[in-house]
Amino acid sequence: MQLLDSARIDTIVPTKAFAGSTADFVMSADSLTAPVTYAAEDSMTVDFVLQEIHLYGAAEVTYQTINLKANHIILNYGTNLVYAEPLPDSLGRPAGAPEFSDGGQSFTAREMRYNFKTRKGIVYGTTTTQDDIFVRGGKSKFVSGAVQVNDTVRADVIYTQGAIFTTCSAEHPHFGIRTQRAKVIPNRLAVIGPSNLEIMGVPTPLWLPFGFFPLKSGRSTGLLFPSDYQYSPQWGYGLQGVGWFFPIGEHVNLQATADYFLRGTYSLNTNLRYVRRYKYTGSFNASFKNLRREDRELNEFFDKGISIQWSHRQDRAAHPTFNFGGSLNFQTNIVDQRFINSFEVASQNTIRSSMNLTKNFPKLKSTLTAGLNHSQNNQSRIITVNFPDATFQTQTIYPLRELPGKQSAWWKKLSFRYKNALRTEFEAPDSTFFTQATLDAGEYGFRHDINSALSLNVLKYFNVSPSINYGEVYYGKTRAYNLDGNVQRDTLIDPITGEEVITITSLGEIISSLNPGVASFRTFSAAVNVSTQLFGKVRFRKKGLLGLQGLRHVMKPNVSIGYNPNYIDAEDYISGEPYFLREDEIDPLNGDPTRLLSPFANQIFGAPSPGKRNLGLSYSITNLFEAKIWNAKDSTSQNIKLFENIGISGSYDFTLDSLKWSPVNLTGGTQFFKGLTRVNIGATFDPYATQYDPVRNQFRRVEISNLSEGRFPLSLTRFESSITTNLTVSKIRQLFQGAEEEVVTDIEEERRKRREEETTLFEETDLLSLFERFSIQHTFRFRFQREFDTEAPDVDDRGRPRFSQLANSIELRGALQLTNNWSVNIGQIGYDFTSRRITYPFLSFVRDLHCWEMRFSWAPQRNFYSFSIAVKPGTLDFINLPVNQNRYDGGQLFDNR
Incomplete structure (x- = not known):
């Protein structure tokens, strides 16, 4: 075997201390078609006899798309075999386990052998991770590119024995699904044979004949396992959250699930989520629920409803x-309050929706808003829907601003605004809302208003603003008044003739109805x-007192002087409908001639004011009180608001014959203790006396001033106040320690730093950091109101003050981390001192068991509790x-129906 000149080899050598390529050696005829590059950080030895290259410390071998990393790798360039294993670290523990990757597929192992030529290998202790699933296998056979995925991509396959599928990240999983045979395609799919649930290494009697686990990353169609299973004496055994997941296109996910109990209770749920980057995001949820319940006599009832x-x-x-x-939020038969036990849902009295589109017209300086608005009262069960509900309005326009002349000229400050609104309203109980009767009872209205104003500066310090407002309202229906026909008669005996005389004492009650017909008022x-x-x-002086x-x-x-014309005798020039009808015109026998009824009353935009021609003066005085305080801590002065707003308001009507002065209203508010406590007050003072009227049999204001009776000019008729305290840890720090105080922001990290072992109780250096997520709110409302003796009325009775407590309650919410694994969550708990009762407590206790979680939730006012030991949220x-x-079940037990 001959060593070649490495300068002639066109390969990329890894930048490590020891690196090279099999191209440096003369290879046999059956060698690989491409060189294998290798590298290591600690050392490298070459055995020319055995044709082996030993790599130590962060070793790495690469062949085409295959990459292998480990702390010890033996590469045999003669047989094309590679062996990888970890090495002991300084503490004797194995480190640097083999990591194998082929294209986008990867896994880790305890030990492995692989043949680059045949692309097969033997793997011991494989670990494949996809999302939250860990697949840990024993002895396995690995085949690279064994499965054809498409025309250009092939996938690896691992045939393993003794595999366990789990979401536990521990080396020895606390639970899992154990199988003796499995076929794993990394990053795609795992198919298993007969398997059973194993907990803490102990097999359980829960078996599955076969199964599969999708390991593919990204979105894919698949089964949704039940999120929970339950037993209820009324409902029987049941599964919750079983269904299917459907990815629809690139931007939409659809999830369809069902909850089913054997005795007839079920719900069907759909959840659709969509997102398009830089465009929009949204979600749509719809459910149908069918609830079966029993009373103590075992009578059966079914409650059905939809929620959208x-x-x-x-x-x-x-x-x-x-x-x-x-957002839209709609339900029938208050199904959410029946099924969901959280405080936020159970205590929700009104459900509201608002879905609108807005279009701006920059050239016209105007905006169009149209949409749907909905409100639903869970107490009265009344649904109100406004659709279509559209508004068009302009900005403040200055039509003369572009004329020549100085910009400060008064006519250039003349402005006007235009606004119109189209609204349709449907209102009915939720049981009959989707009926023809609701459509027939719908109300329709159109309104437009024009406002013109001018802002002037007079004598340098005064702002004078004259304004004119004109409005028109059109309705598609008008209210007609008539008598119900319930005529009442009394029989009297004539004392002279002795004959019976029948006298009609009542023609019936006045009732009203809406009838179609366009009418308007201005x-x-x-x-x-x-x-x-x-x-x-x-x-x-200096630091002050x-x-x-x-x-x-x-x-x-x-100060404002305003004028309103007389509408009492006005009528609509389109339909001829009068603005007002006197009650005695409808009921000539018992009708009150001073009481006015309007054909436009109780409709969308209301009715015109029933007052006569009015020329009045209204006034208001707003006061702000501040103090400058010397702060000795940082040697600076601070401005503190003593009273943020103290306002006085009232009016005087020049056109009235009596009682020209209105009651004087006082409002105000401030806060104390750096915002911990907020105080609001409201009071009403009357310059006139209230006296008993024997004719009307009631107490009313009369033209007798308090001053004429030798009393204070203004008498207090009502005083109301609310004191609200919101207590949080951050506000406590700000109050007692200052805003610059360093706080513990990461409680978990602080615990990890200060405990010696996992079971050691954490000792808090900052006690308040335990309660960072807590809030306490106390509300106290009371009223002083002047009351009169209605049982034995007296003309000289001027009333006496009576104190009444409107509300006095305290509420606590938050979460308390007792230890690293124990936490207490208080959804809401409070006490109402007025009604002397606890206000919907909802508590939960959570114990972290690594990959498991133990949880107990309790809502005693709804007789609800839930205890579970479950795998943490995830695939399993x-x-x-x-x-x-x-x-x-609790209501049946405690007769709470």
């Missing part, structure tokens, strides 16, 4: 002027608004042991 969710989001870069997106208003700002400051360096008060008064997560009680 659609979410679509368009990418911002998809189109500059067009956007479509939103509204007009004009106003002049004047506003300004006033500033007040108080400063203290107890750190208080100064106070600042900003007051923003606003159908292996689990569940024990649970659904809300219906």
